[in-house]
Every structure is written in C-alpha cells, then in structure tokens.
Amino acid sequence: MKKILSLTLAAMLLLGMLAGCGTEAEEPSAPPVESSAASGVSQTVDNTMSKENPVEGGYDITVWVGTDMVLETQGECWDEYMATFLEENDKCNSITLVPMGDAERLTGIMAGVGLPDIFFGSARDALKYYQAVDLLDLGDLFADTEWSDGFYDSAIEHVTYDGSQYAIPLISYVSIMYRNREIVEASGCELPEQYATMDEFIDTLKAVSDAGYVATQSWALGSYYGTGTIAGSDAANITVGIENNKTTIQPEQLVRTFETLMEIEQYANNMPYGEDATIESFCAGEIAFLLDGPWTEYTIQASGVDYDVILMPPYEEGGPTGGMQGWDYYYGVDSGDEERNAVIKDLLKYLGSFEAEKLWTVKVGRPTLREDVMSDPEVLQTMMCRVQALGNEGGILQMDFFHDNVFWMSVFSDVAPLVIDGTYTPEEGAQASIDAVNALYAEQG
Structure with missing residues (x-):
C-alpha cells in the first residue's frame, strides 16, 4: 500500500x-x-x-x-x-x-x-x-x-x-502578578517569596510610589480581571450560586473587594490590563507590578527584565491566597x-x-x-x-463551571471604573454588581 x-x-x-x-x-x-x-x-x-x-x-x-x-x-x-x-x-x-x-x-x-x-x-x-x-x-x-x-x-x-x-x-x-525585583528593591522594600497579607502588599505599592516609581497598572480599566483577582482573596466569604434565577451572592460580600480596588488604584497608572503597551511598559522596567497570567511569561522572559511571580495575597496571614482561576x-x-x-x-x-x-x-x-x-x-x-x-489551593473560579451559564464576574468590567472615578462608593458598586448579575440571569431566562 x-x-x-x-x-x-x-x-x-x-x-x-x-x-x-x-x-x-x-x-x-x-x-x-x-x-x-x-x-x-x-x-x-x-x-x-x-x-x-x-x-x-x-x-x-x-x-x-x-x-x-x-x-x-x-x-x-x-x-x-x-x-x-x-x-x-x-x-x-x-x-x-x-x-x-x-x-x-x-x-x-x-x-x-x-x-x-x-x-x-x-x-x-x-x-x-x-x-x-x-x-x-x-x-x-x-x-x-x-x-x-x-x-x-x-x-x-x-x-x-x-x-x-x-x-x-x-x-x-490563576491570575498572578509579575514583580520587577529591581524597582521594588530600589524602593527600599524586601522581596518575600509571597506577601503574607494584603496590607503588606499595599504598603509595598505605597513605598514604590513614594520612591518615584509607577507601582502598578490600572486594575479597574479594560477588564473584569483585576477586580476578579482581588475577589479571589475573599472567596470564602462570597456565596457563589443561583436561587430563584438570582445570584446568591450578597452585596456586602463584594464591598471589601471594591475597597481594596480603590486602595490599589491610588498607586496605579491608567494603563489597562492586557494591553500590549502595558506589558511592554513592564518589560521596559517602567512598572513594578504587572497583573497578568502565565501566558505572558514568555514575553517577559525574552525582555530580560529581572522579575519573579507572586499571587494575590490573603487578607489575613495564613489565609488562602487570592486570584481568579x-x-x-x-x-x-x-x-x-x-x-x-x-x-x-x-x-x-x-x-x-x-x-x-x-x-x-x-x-x-x-x-x-x-x-x-x-x-x-x-x-x-x-x-x-x-x-x-x-x-490552585486558593482563589476563586471565574464562574460555576458546568453548572451555570452566567459569567458573573464579567459585570466588574463596567462597575469597577465607576467605583474608582467616584461615581459609586464601594457599597454602591457592590449593589450595582449584584443588580447586573441578576439582569444577566433575567436575560438568560
């Protein structure tokens, strides 16, 4: 043959x-x-x-x-x-x-x-x-x-x-941060393998900013990704589910996520998540912390920047790490x-x-x-x-895979920018998020 x-x-x-x-x-x-x-x-x-x-x-x-x-x-x-x-x-x-x-x-x-x-x-x-x-x-x-x-x-x-x-x-x-080791060290900060608490991480952002560097890119603009990553640190307190065609998540369960988002945004520039220019800025040594995913590592490695990889820290020491899976x-x-x-x-x-x-x-x-x-x-x-x-041992799933058709985190794309520009308080942003999720369920029928 x-x-x-x-x-x-x-x-x-x-x-x-x-x-x-x-x-x-x-x-x-x-x-x-x-x-x-x-x-x-x-x-x-x-x-x-x-x-x-x-x-x-x-x-x-x-x-x-x-x-x-x-x-x-x-x-x-x-x-x-x-x-x-x-x-x-x-x-x-x-x-x-x-x-x-x-x-x-x-x-x-x-x-x-x-x-x-x-x-x-x-x-x-x-x-x-x-x-x-x-x-x-x-x-x-x-x-x-x-x-x-x-x-x-x-x-x-x-x-x-x-x-x-x-x-x-x-x-x-799991969503991660790439850390520019040179910038963080030049800002007088230590380089722990992982930050023990959210407060320690945010204190580092402040120190980097006070030293005259750009601490991070915007976590609110361009995507749900940044807000979802923060929500992962509160996953144990967020009751993802559906009942009577409405989400079982309560508005108060998202307030801390938006409060943390506002704290991070104090030290961020206005470059959105995932844009080529944002990644290039990190590779050029212009940003201390880049929020992204493992798929970006090849580009970062090729740039020659001195980096390591960290997770979104827990709120309490010893608690589960954050991030979105x-x-x-x-x-x-x-x-x-x-x-x-x-x-x-x-x-x-x-x-x-x-x-x-x-x-x-x-x-x-x-x-x-x-x-x-x-x-x-x-x-x-x-x-x-x-x-x-x-x-993989912590964080939060993007949605309830195989059990739900509503990608509930997607609503953060619209709500998060309104929280950081002052249109919404964190409490109002949390309520707006729940209303938007329930609208998705109503649309689905």
Missing part, C-alpha cells in the same frame, strides 16, 4: 507564543519530516498525522484546537500525543488538528454542524456545549480511579453534570457509532493522563488540572508552576 504521509504544524513563528503576548509572523512551510516519537507514523504540514499502514475499518479522528496549539512547544506536545496514540491504538488511522480561534470554535460548536470528534474549549462554556450538542458521557473513564484520582477534586466536580462527567480537565491558571477542557462529541466513540474516549483518556498533562506542563510551562502533575518534583522546579500550584 502506498505510504501515506500526514501531520502537524503549519509552521508559523508566534513571537509571544501564547495569546495576548505579541504578534504572529509567518515563515515558509517546512518539508515533510519523519516523526521521531513512534515508528509506523509519519507527518507533513497539513495538521494530520497518520499510520503508515492504515488498518481496515480504522477511524480518522478530527480535533478542533486553539490556534496556538499547533505552534511552538504546544505543537510539539501534540506531535508527541498523536504519534504515541497512533502507535498504541490499533483502531485509529489518523488524527487531524483544526486550529481555530476561541470565538470561531465556540460558534462552530453551537451551530452543531460538521462537528469534530474532540474539541478544546473554555470551561466557562461547558454548560452551553452540553445544552447545544451531544457530548460524550465520560463517566466510565472517571470510574477508573487509578486514572481519575490524579485530578483535583474541584476539577472533577466541575466536569460533572447530572451525575456523570462530560469533559477532561486540562489547563488551569480560569480553566479549559477537552470535550468529546457523541458520534452515534459505539466503536468510534470508544476510540474518541481512548484519546481523551490519554490526553488527560498524568504523562500527557505533565508533558504539557513541563514543555509549555502552563499549569494543568491534575494535582499529581502539579505536585511532581520535576514540575515544581519552575517558578511559574510552583506559584500556580500554590494558587
């Missing part, structure tokens, strides 16, 4: 490597190369990897992934995933990756036409996906406790709906073919294995939702993973 060539990597150079970290630049496609991950498998540049000798009755599996997942280290991980799975699974003839932007992928899934076998997607949209398409019931995978016990308990809870599991927990992140999953689509579904499940189980998620964490530098990976000695050698592992 004629030798079939396939897979991955539309060769592109992503200067920031991860979303929001820079611009993309193209380079000529590479010629086909033999995979070193497994024998009997070969690859080209069309994002498909195939067996050299396909088996009769085997399946061709399609996976929708993020645009970054065929690039750089993420693409290298997928090369290894596909080569390994094709070598070990005698029912799968090929795997094709289809890189798509987040919005395009969400729209395609919700349309319900031409669906893939597996797709990567935000945990925020989990319930939407469940309601829109026939997701594969993965309860039998999670019944294998030797495999599933490696996940964080909270991760399993938030892929569970109506008594079974419908997604594989993959990427986690965002997650991503792999989902399987029920094909209606029992044998095909079995292959899809096998691939999903492999993608959620200790080996696969550890490879992702070590090679890409992004934390995952397996607790056994995030406590692995090799993983903990990197600063980002150590901090993210600690952050």
Whole structure:
C-alpha cells in the first residue's frame, strides 16, 4: 500500500507564543519530516498525522484546537500525543488538528454542524456545549480511579453534570502578578517569596510610589480581571450560586473587594490590563507590578527584565491566597457509532493522563488540572508552576463551571471604573454588581 504521509504544524513563528503576548509572523512551510516519537507514523504540514499502514475499518479522528496549539512547544506536545496514540491504538488511522480561534470554535460548536470528534474549549462554556450538542458521557473513564484520582477534586466536580462527567480537565491558571525585583528593591522594600497579607502588599505599592516609581497598572480599566483577582482573596466569604434565577451572592460580600480596588488604584497608572503597551511598559522596567497570567511569561522572559511571580495575597496571614482561576477542557462529541466513540474516549483518556498533562506542563510551562502533575518534583522546579500550584489551593473560579451559564464576574468590567472615578462608593458598586448579575440571569431566562 502506498505510504501515506500526514501531520502537524503549519509552521508559523508566534513571537509571544501564547495569546495576548505579541504578534504572529509567518515563515515558509517546512518539508515533510519523519516523526521521531513512534515508528509506523509519519507527518507533513497539513495538521494530520497518520499510520503508515492504515488498518481496515480504522477511524480518522478530527480535533478542533486553539490556534496556538499547533505552534511552538504546544505543537510539539501534540506531535508527541498523536504519534504515541497512533502507535498504541490499533483502531485509529489518523488524527487531524483544526486550529481555530476561541470565538470561531465556540460558534462552530453551537451551530452543531460538521462537528469534530474532540474539541478544546473554555470551561466557562461547558454548560452551553452540553445544552447545544451531544457530548460524550465520560463517566466510565472517571470510574477508573487509578486514572481519575490524579485530578483535583474541584476539577472533577466541575466536569460533572447530572451525575456523570462530560469533559477532561486540562489547563488551569490563576491570575498572578509579575514583580520587577529591581524597582521594588530600589524602593527600599524586601522581596518575600509571597506577601503574607494584603496590607503588606499595599504598603509595598505605597513605598514604590513614594520612591518615584509607577507601582502598578490600572486594575479597574479594560477588564473584569483585576477586580476578579482581588475577589479571589475573599472567596470564602462570597456565596457563589443561583436561587430563584438570582445570584446568591450578597452585596456586602463584594464591598471589601471594591475597597481594596480603590486602595490599589491610588498607586496605579491608567494603563489597562492586557494591553500590549502595558506589558511592554513592564518589560521596559517602567512598572513594578504587572497583573497578568502565565501566558505572558514568555514575553517577559525574552525582555530580560529581572522579575519573579507572586499571587494575590490573603487578607489575613495564613489565609488562602487570592486570584481568579480560569480553566479549559477537552470535550468529546457523541458520534452515534459505539466503536468510534470508544476510540474518541481512548484519546481523551490519554490526553488527560498524568504523562500527557505533565508533558504539557513541563514543555509549555502552563499549569494543568491534575494535582499529581502539579505536585511532581520535576514540575515544581519552575517558578511559574510552583506559584500556580500554590494558587490552585486558593482563589476563586471565574464562574460555576458546568453548572451555570452566567459569567458573573464579567459585570466588574463596567462597575469597577465607576467605583474608582467616584461615581459609586464601594457599597454602591457592590449593589450595582449584584443588580447586573441578576439582569444577566433575567436575560438568560
């Protein structure tokens, strides 16, 4: 039989490597190369990897992934995933990756036409996906406790709906701060590994500002991200939930979040979260503390700035750290073919294995939702993973993943600027936030 060539990597150079970290630049496609991950498998540049000798009755599996997942280290991980799975699974003839932007992928899934076998997607949209398409019931995978016990308990809870599991927990992140060590030291401040309390952190912002430096960027402008990060430090006191189509969060539970936001904003400039100019300003040594996420580290490393990574501190010493947790999953689509579904499940189980998620964490530098990976000695050698592992023990979820369709924290984008400009007091901002969340529930019906 004629030798079939396939897979991955539309060769592109992503200067920031991860979303929001820079611009993309193209380079000529590479010629086909033999995979070193497994024998009997070969690859080209069309994002498909195939067996050299396909088996009769085997399946061709399609996976929708993020645009970054065929690039750089993420693409290298997928090369290894596909080569390994094709070598070990005698029912799968090929795997094709289809890189798509987040919005395009969400729209395609919700349309319900031409669906893939597996797709990567935000945990925020989990319930939407469940309601829109026939997701594969993965309860039998999670019944294998030797495999599933490696996940964080909270991760399993938030892929569970109506008594079974419908997604594989993959990427986690906790919002963090990058700290310019030179500026903080030049301001006469110590550099603790983590700040013990919120007061200690805010005192440091003041000292940096008093020394003539810009302490941080705006935590209110441009996004819910800063306010949500602060709310994470009060997570134990915020009763996230829904009752009678209204949030169970009470206004008084958000007052301290807005009070803290106002304290931080005293020492901030007006540069919004997530903007290229904001990140560039930190890389140029102009800002002491940059609020961002682990995806920005590549850009910061490349700048040569002397930095480390810290979490949002607790309000009381010894309490849980703050920050906001965002997650991503792999989902399987029920094909209606029992044998095909079995292959899809096998691939999903492999993608959620200790080996696969550890490879992702070590090679890409992004934390995952397996607790056994995030406590692995090799993983903990990197600063980002150590901090993210600690952050996974605290903080607050962006929303009640898989149990709710309302992204309640999104209301902070509109409310927070009105608190810092004096339109609202912290108490009024808290009430306005609750009113806005309830309006989202009313709109949803």
